[in-house]
Amino acid sequence: MKATMAIMAREVMARRELLPLAVAVAVMISLLPFLPHIETYEATDVRTVASSVSALALGSIFALLLGATVFGSDLSEGRLGFFFARPVSGFSVWWGRVLAVMALVWMVEIIVLTPALYHEGIHVFTSSDGADWLPILTYVIAPLLLFLLAHAVSIVVRAGTPWMFLDLGGAIVVAVFVWLNLRPVFEIGAPIAMGVVAGALVAALLISLSVGGASGVAVGRVDLRRVHSAQSLALWSTMAICLAAITVYGGWLRNFGPREFNDVEVMTVAPDGGWVEAVGRAKGRLDIRRRYLISATGNRWLPLPAQSMRSQNGARFSSDGSAAMWRGGGPANEPRTLWWADLGRPDPMARPTSLLVSDQAALTLSVDGTRLAILEEGTVSIYELGEERLVKAIRLPEGLHRVAVVFSDPDTLRLFARIDVDDAESVLIAEIDVAAGKLVRTGVIPGLEEISWFAVDAGLEHMIVSSRTAGDLVSTKTLFDAVEGSFIRYLDAKGFPRFLRDGRILTASEGDNGSIEIVVEPDTGEDRVVHTFGAAFGSRVDGEAVPNGVIVSHLVDPTDRTKGIRLTLFDVDTGETRNIGSHVRSTARWFPWQSGVSMGFFWYCNQPAVGRLFIDQSGALVRWDPESGEMVHVVGGRK
Amino acid sequence: MEVEAAVKLDGLTVRYGKLTAVDNLTLEVPKGGVFALLGRNGSGKSSTVRCLLGQQRPTAGRSTILGFDSWKKRRRAMERVGVVPENPDVPPATTANRVEKFMARVTPFWRSANYFDRLDSLEVPRKERFGRLSKGQQRQLALALALASSPRLLVLDDPTLGLDAVARRKLNEEIVGELADRGTTVFLTTHDLAGVEAIADHVGVLHGGSLLVDEPLEALKARYCRLVWAPAEDVPQERIEAGLQHLGVVGTDAGAGATEAVVENFSELGFDRFRQEAPVEVMRVDPLSLEEIFIALCGAEPEGRK
Numbered sequence: 001m002k003a004t005m006a007i008m009a010r011e012v013m014a015r016r017e018l019l020p021l022a023v024a025v026a027v028m029i030s031l032l033p034f035l036p037h038i039e040t041y042e043a044t045d046v047r048t049v050a051s052s053v054s055a056l057a058l059g060s061i062f063a064l065l066l067g068a069t070v071f072g073s074d075l076s077e078g079r080l081g082f083f084f085a086r087p088v089s090g091f092s093v094w095w096g097r098v099l100a101v102m103a104l105v106w107m108v109e110i111i112v113l114t115p116a117l118y119h120e121g122i123h124v125f126t127s128s129d130g131a132d133w134l135p136i137l138t139y140v141i142a143p144l145l146l147f148l149l150a151h152a153v154s155i156v157v158r159a160g161t162p163w164m165f166l167d168l169g170g171a172i173v174v175a176v177f178v179w180l181n182l183r184p185v186f187e188i189g190a191p192i193a194m195g196v197v198a199g200a201l202v203a204a205l206l207i208s209l210s211v212g213g214a215s216g217v218a219v220g221r222v223d224l225r226r227v228h229s230a231q232s233l234a235l236w237s238t239m240a241i242c243l244a245a246i247t248v249y250g251g252w253l254r255n256f257g258p259r260e261f262n263d264v265e266v267m268t269v270a271p272d273g274g275w276v277e278a279v280g281r282a283k284g285r286l287d288i289r290r291r292y293l294i295s296a297t298g299n300r301w302l303p304l305p306a307q308s309m310r311s312q313n314g315a316r317f318s319s320d321g322s323a324a325m326w327r328g329g330g331p332a333n334e335p336r337t338l339w340w341a342d343l344g345r346p347d348p349m350a351r352p353t354s355l356l357v358s359d360q361a362a363l364t365l366s367v368d369g370t371r372l373a374i375l376e377e378g379t380v381s382i383y384e385l386g387e388e389r390l391v392k393a394i395r396l397p398e399g400l401h402r403v404a405v406v407f408s409d410p411d412t413l414r415l416f417a418r419i420d421v422d423d424a425e426s427v428l429i430a431e432i433d434v435a436a437g438k439l440v441r442t443g444v445i446p447g448l449e450e451i452s453w454f455a456v457d458a459g460l461e462h463m464i465v466s467s468r469t470a471g472d473l474v475s476t477k478t479l480f481d482a483v484e485g486s487f488i489r490y491l492d493a494k495g496f497p498r499f500l501r502d503g504r505i506l507t508a509s510e511g512d513n514g515s516i517e518i519v520v521e522p523d524t525g526e527d528r529v530v531h532t533f534g535a536a537f538g539s540r541v542d543g544e545a546v547p548n549g550v551i552v553s554h555l556v557d558p559t560d561r562t563k564g565i566r567l568t569l570f571d572v573d574t575g576e577t578r579n580i581g582s583h584v585r586s587t588a589r590w591f592p593w594q595s596g597v598s599m600g601f602f603w604y605c606n607q608p609a610v611g612r613l614f615i616d617q618s619g620a621l622v623r624w625d626p627e628s629g630e631m632v633h634v635v636g637g638r639k
Numbered sequence: 640m641e642v643e644a645a646v647k648l649d650g651l652t653v654r655y656g657k658l659t660a661v662d663n664l665t666l667e668v669p670k671g672g673v674f675a676l677l678g679r680n681g682s683g684k685s686s687t688v689r690c691l692l693g694q695q696r697p698t699a700g701r702s703t704i705l706g707f708d709s710w711k712k713r714r715r716a717m718e719r720v721g722v723v724p725e726n727p728d729v730p731p732a733t734t735a736n737r738v739e740k741f742m743a744r745v746t747p748f749w750r751s752a753n754y755f756d757r758l759d760s761l762e763v764p765r766k767e768r769f770g771r772l773s774k775g776q777q778r779q780l781a782l783a784l785a786l787a788s789s790p791r792l793l794v795l796d797d798p799t800l801g802l803d804a805v806a807r808r809k810l811n812e813e814i815v816g817e818l819a820d821r822g823t824t825v826f827l828t829t830h831d832l833a834g835v836e837a838i839a840d841h842v843g844v845l846h847g848g849s850l851l852v853d854e855p856l857e858a859l860k861a862r863y864c865r866l867v868w869a870p871a872e873d874v875p876q877e878r879i880e881a882g883l884q885h886l887g888v889v890g891t892d893a894g895a896g897a898t899e900a901v902v903e904n905f906s907e908l909g910f911d912r913f914r915q916e917a918p919v920e921v922m923r924v925d926p927l928s929l930e931e932i933f934i935a936l937c938g939a940e941p942e943g944r945k
Binding site: 002003005006007009010013014078079080081082084085086087088089219221222223226 | 692693694695696713715716717718720722726728729730732733737740741742744745746747
């Protein structure tokens with residue numbers, strides 16, 4: 001240590017000319033705001049920007065220059081023997097000189113930053129996202145990395161031994177490993193994990209270059225060729241160990257199954273059959289989320305490729321829940337392979353198709369999952385999924401937007417789209433005859449302004465459109481014929497109407513004293529049944545868990561949301577209630593997409609399978625079993 | 640730790656690719672003497688010195704200094720070793736004063752007074768950068784650095800290179816009169832054969848990486864001599880050659896008035912046998928200088944150099 005410090009002190013003294021240069025730059029930066037043309041800018045900003053850029057630039061340039069010469073020149077000129085003729089170790093020679101150079105470079109950076117530090121204080125080190133450590137790390141790490149890199153390259157170039165082929169090969173392998181490690185995390189869209197892996201790779205580079213440099217000098221001593229061989233051996237063996245560790249760690253980070261989930265988020269639920277698309281995090285896996293198709297009724301799952309949480313391209317299910325499809329992995333904004341799985345089999349397997357679809361394409365499966373419709377760039381293409389055969393491609397008329405298509409049967413597609421008629425928003429309803437390849441317009445709902453959403457019942461007979469005229473706070477809910485678009489009647493404006501499976505309309509609205517008024521009515525509006533669900537803070541109607549039975553949720557403790565939600569099954573015909581559980585964190589209402597055909601502002605229908613799924617307070621996905629009346633754990637949850 | 644040999648080389652071999660620079664070199668330098676390792680350029684002297692100083696790992700064999708393995712225990716070994724390299728390697732921007740501060744921190748037995756006294760006596764400027772000093776001054780500074788800590792072993796790699804005649808003599812006198820008297824072992828390589836002849840008590844000659852000679856200088860000089868005899872037409876050449884075999888002839892040179900032969904194993908007995916075998920008129924028997932012996936040994940290109 002004493003020898004290291006002595007060498008460090010000697011080297012600092014030998015290169016102290018750098019410091020007056022840094023002082024000169026700092027003085028120039030201080031005077032910069034007074035220069036013509038620049039005086040119009042805020043003086044503090046000018047100094048801060050000039051100081052930051054100059055500090056990093058000077059630090060990097062000095063690090064590069066010194067890295068290329070401190071050892072390389074002395075070895076070439078036979079001067080390193082001065083140190084090796086003294087009772088000092090090779091590691092002292094290496095670290096003494098490295099520390100000296102870095103101390104000088106860091107001093108240069110601080111001196112150049114002084115004008116900004118004087119005026120702005122420590123805020124100079126605050127990045128745009130408020131992180132204080134990142135700019136400081138940049139000032140500290142970047143010159144060190146450049147120094148070590150320049151040294152290593154300098155030795156390779158000066159020695160010119162055959163070891164350079166190992167260096168070249170090693171550099172290529174490292175580049176490939178960096179790509180292989182970073183790309184999956186990047187595709188998952190996990191910035192924290194990406195930062196950790198990138199940081200680990202930088203650390204690996206620093207460690208390997210340090211070990212390589214130190215070993216080169218300590219083992220090769222004054223012989224440049226032996227310095228090179230020792231450096232290459234140590235550098236690449238250390239790098240191999242580090243990369244192996246990072247690869248193992250990265251693989252462990254990314255690869256975990258639903259059993260390891262702690263917090264589960266349900267993305268899409270099959271209308272029937274019990275399969276869900278869910279993402280989850282696992283303990284120690286930072287912000288990485290894995291996506292799976294999970295059977296809520298059986299102990300089965302299929303891995304799905306990672307995708308950004310912002311992506312709306314989740315899995316799509318057939319209405320009977322027998323098939324699912326999804327986009328494969330790959331770069332965003334590029335066509336990706338379409339995958340599908342026959343969920344009706346006891347052991348469903350993911351299978352790639354020969355079809356490529358873009359992120360913009362909308363996908364719809366027929367009710368039985370045998371046919372697939374792809375809506376892309378104004379064309380609906382229908383495929384036979386088993387044979388991957390194009391059945392028909394139909395070009396849609398111009399002027400349609402927010403188009404949604406849904407199979408009414410394997411040979412017929414129903415189309416709902418918004419069109420502008422006389423500057424008013426309207427809904428176009430049409431039918432596509434797959435065999436004939438024709439689109440037949442069946443109706444139009446004209447004169448709507450600002451459509452919030454619309455929903456269609458399970459039989460595709462009726463639709464509710466929620467729209468609002470400019471300036472109105474309350475939207476109007478109107479019932480239309482889902483084929484011809486003819487007006488049927490207005491629905492109660494204050495509530496939130498939805499279709500039950502049998503086609504009746506359930507509207508829930510807030511009653512007096514915190515109670516919920518639940519109205520169930522047929523499409524005609526006659527024979528309305530009105531129930532009042534007792535006062536319970538935060539009560540809401542959720543999914544239809546069993547035919548004519550909806551889930552009503554409310555807070556266990558109105559003063560403490562952390563105590564969870566209590567669930568009550570409410571029979572819409574009799575008004576009977578049944579407590580089915582508590583300790584629930586969220587219900588189907590919070591699942592982003594509730595069916596296999598949702599698009600934009602389109603809801604298909606109320607799905608029983610959805611209504612039975614909940615996230616409990618531990619973060620686990622749980623299913624209410626109507627037969628046993630019990631909550632069944634599916635996956636996940638903090639242990 | 641008391642050891643008999645100050646320097647010990649045991650089967651030292653240095654190869655650079657296919658070239659063998661030093662081939663299975665084994666020698667011992669006893670404590671307290673002045674050992675001169677001689678050889679032509681490229682004979683392997685520098686590689687030997689680098690291995691000896693632990694600056695280069697030998698391909699095979701090992702070297703020890705003061706009982707320490709030069710490669711594995713270099714740091715310990717160098718505590719009592721002074722080194723003057725062939726090309727002084729003090730950092731060029733450093734002054735004598737600055738380098739003294741450094742040396743004082745890393746050298747256990749450093750004596751600043753020794754260092755400065757020597758510099759002052761030789762009028763080497765203390766505040767001038769090393770790179771701006773003359774070659775002679777640079778070498779004097781390197782020598783001052785090597786001697787300041789009163790080393791037990793002084794390794795001099797061609798120390799008189801670049802020194803004027805006065806400085807050379809001063810150095811040689813110091814080695815003989817001062818260092819040897821203090822018990823300091825001197826291991827030197829040099830091309831200044833005349834100078835080393837006056838100070839060395841043991842020499843080794845490297846030729847083509849192999850050690851041709853390793854013996855006390857006096858013994859070496861006693862073995863080698865030049866016979867000069869008058870032409871004798873009545874004595875067959877075969878008899879002369881047979882007689883010279885008793886003396887270990889190295890080479891002969893027939894001139895107009897006399898014939899010369901350099902022999903490497905001169906002895907009274909051998910000389911008598913030569914005269915019995917070849918009754919020629921021996922005009923004189925001349926001793927050889929070290930330089931003449933060296934030329935006789937190394938004048939020809941080495942055979943079988945790998």
